[in-house]
Amino acid sequence: MKSRIFGLLACWLSVIPHASGAEKPSPADDPAFIAKSARAIDTHVAAWYRKEKLPVPAVTDDATFLRRTFLVAIGRIPTAEEARFFLEIHEADKRVQLIDYLMKSPGYSSHMTNWVFDLLRVTDDKPGFNGSFEPYRHWVRNAMESNMRWDDFTQALLSAYGDGWDPETAAVGYYTRDRGMPLDNLANSMRIFLGSRMECAQCHDDPFGTTERHDFFELAAFTEGQGALRQNLMRDLWDELADDQRERSTEYEVARIMWDRVYGLSLGGTGDGKIKLPEDYQYRDGEPGKLIGAKTPFGKGVRISEKNDKGGGRKELADWVVGKTGEQFASVAANRMWKRVMGRGVYEPVDEYKPTKELHHPELMNTLISLMVQLDYDLEAFQKVLLNTKTFQFVPNPEPSKVVTGDDFHGRQLTRLSAEQLWDSLITLASGDPDKKPRRGLDDRIYMNRKPVLVGKKNMVQVSKEVLALESEAEVRAYFDKLLDEVKKDGGSAGGGDSMMGMARVQSYDGKAQVRASELPSPAPRNHLLYLFGQSDRIVVEGASREPNVGQVLSLMNGYVQEQLVNNPGAHLYKSLEDAGSDEEKIRRLYITILNRPPTDEEMGWMRDEVKKSGQNGFRNIVSALVMSSEFLFLQ
Known part of the structure; x- marks a missing residue:
């Protein structure tokens, strides 16, 4: 029989839309498969303890497990109701049920979205670009919500082509986000998906690795040719209207809709498969300016002749990354997920692939790679298996890892919340x-x-489709005239001030909006709590920081916490006190709501004295102290 926590929460889940999206059924839907896979992982970890002659850590208590699982699986602490439900029931399988509940909740995709935004450097707009990456951001968000398989996700990004506003091809934002920087984009792709650090080879042979500059340009040939679709048809019209930029004429602004927000988000070409060596090329294996064909530097060899005129290089690259690099693609994906769940990669850094045979525990990595492949790169199912291991449930380990280059599996290390x-x-x-x-x-x-x-009359999806279908300069000019006439009749006109049209700036929430980070502008404004606590600026891959600073302390003491929690009688955390029959019960509920555990006897004594001395203000003081405590700010 289901416990009352999951009976009640299941009713909630039934009315919340959540698209599992997996077109193929997953073995992870089978509880027996989950348990068997989790045991296999635990067996390898146990073998590590025996080999290293280490004591096996104890399993953590329910309260620590509750908070840890919520933060790892869905990126937030439980509500007061969720915490009380879980802590007050006594069913043997309640931890398994909790994991099932969390992985089916919309919170999972929200948390994964934050991770992918950071990994891919997804932004709403960027300096110097007068368009918006709104459709690309939305595509990535939907991919996480539908649990798109990681190999399919990777393939869609790397082989993207077409209209940036079309939901089917909006993944082109992966390239248009880096327009003008194709070599940097390629280096990031190799780092993200294959754990290969090649950025140095853009300029010279890598002194710390095996990649030569010639190798890098052969790889770059696959993605060469990333111009906008048919933008040349508007070049003369755009140049003519550019003189109106200072006056912000209506003609100029309408032209910019087409130039920046349609052509600027589109991606033409499918990858030339050939590239010229740079004019400063300095090695004997090639001459400056020489045309070379595409070639992969490792894995199963893929080549495209420099005489090829058919394109198709981006798809060839995507196929190679996903299916022709041996264990590498699966290993990097599995290791990234291990770090998300366990706190530290089997090998570190996670973006520097290490062959399994060179690891301190190759048997475990082999099992993880096999599991990733068996699950068909279903990251949700893979993480579900990891959450069900005893390894995930070990007590926290305050000591640094004994393995410099990876995880020693000896209990989760303490880390500040992201x-x-x-x-x-x-x-x-x-x-x-x-x-x-x-x-x-x-x-x-x-x-x-x-x-x-033109609200209710036409949208960007329609405009983009119509503009990109135009086949001559005359058709472009005629369309521009028609769109300009429609805008003027609708009452639209140019105005003063900054006319950058990034959608995040139009619809962004202010710093007090009670919505999850995945729904806020990416990255957050500089005055937002997210920025103060180290959210990535999305300039470099995984650019987030957990380093402390004075601004964080001031923000907690004088900002959001005080205004929206401590001094806000309407805050949700105070609702849990409404039917409490005593001061002791109110104190207990505040602890469960904020720290997700009941107070110790000693803590209860301190807090009772505070309430006795300060009256109702004492409860606000308790809230302030608990929210600013290290226990709240750290994940155990």
């Missing part, structure tokens, strides 16, 4: 379960100077 985990936990305390709120949708309206035009 900026996103902290924010999502604070809004949970302030307004209850944030996953019940609608998520940010695709804003496909046409904007001029931050104001929507």
